Amino acid sequence: QVQLVESGGGLVQAGGSLRLSCAASGRTFSTITMGWFRQAPGKEREFVAAIRWRSGDTYYADSVKGRFTISKDNAKNTVYLQMNSLKPEDAAVYFCAAAQTYYNNYAVPRNYGYWGQGTQVTVSS
Numbered sequence: 001q002v003q004l005v006e007s008g009g010g011l012v013q014a015g016g017s018l019r020l021s022c023a024a025s026g027r028t029f030s031t032i033t034m035g036w037f038r039q040a041p042g043k044e045r046e047f048v049a050a051i052r053w054r055s056g057d058t059y060y061a062d063s064v065k066g067r068f069t070i071s072k073d074n075a076k077n078t079v080y081l082q083m084n085s086l087k088p089e090d091a092a093v094y095f096c097a098a099a100q101t102y103y104n105n106y107a108v109p110r111n112y113g114y115w116g117q118g119t120q121v122t123v124s125s
Contacts, residue, residue: 009119022096
């Protein structure tokens, strides 16, 4: 089992920045991929960014490329999402997820077996 706890959400003005953190505990040594997803009211959960735990390879949704950065701290078993130049359309509940099986498609929620409880990001215009 892997437990994921997100933090760092909040209210920010458009153009501002936030950094989300996701602390993992439990059987983290088997983690292959960590991802961030988001879900706005009435919308499906969508992929934001992912990082391969061993290689450090990163992947981004087109909508956040150049504005968001995913990173990790192996020693702390923590993954981060630095969000800059935030837009009102970035507002959502952000979820951290962990996959312990390798899938080519890192953007599909069902490929992740563990999820955090989510953290709210609100962007005012």
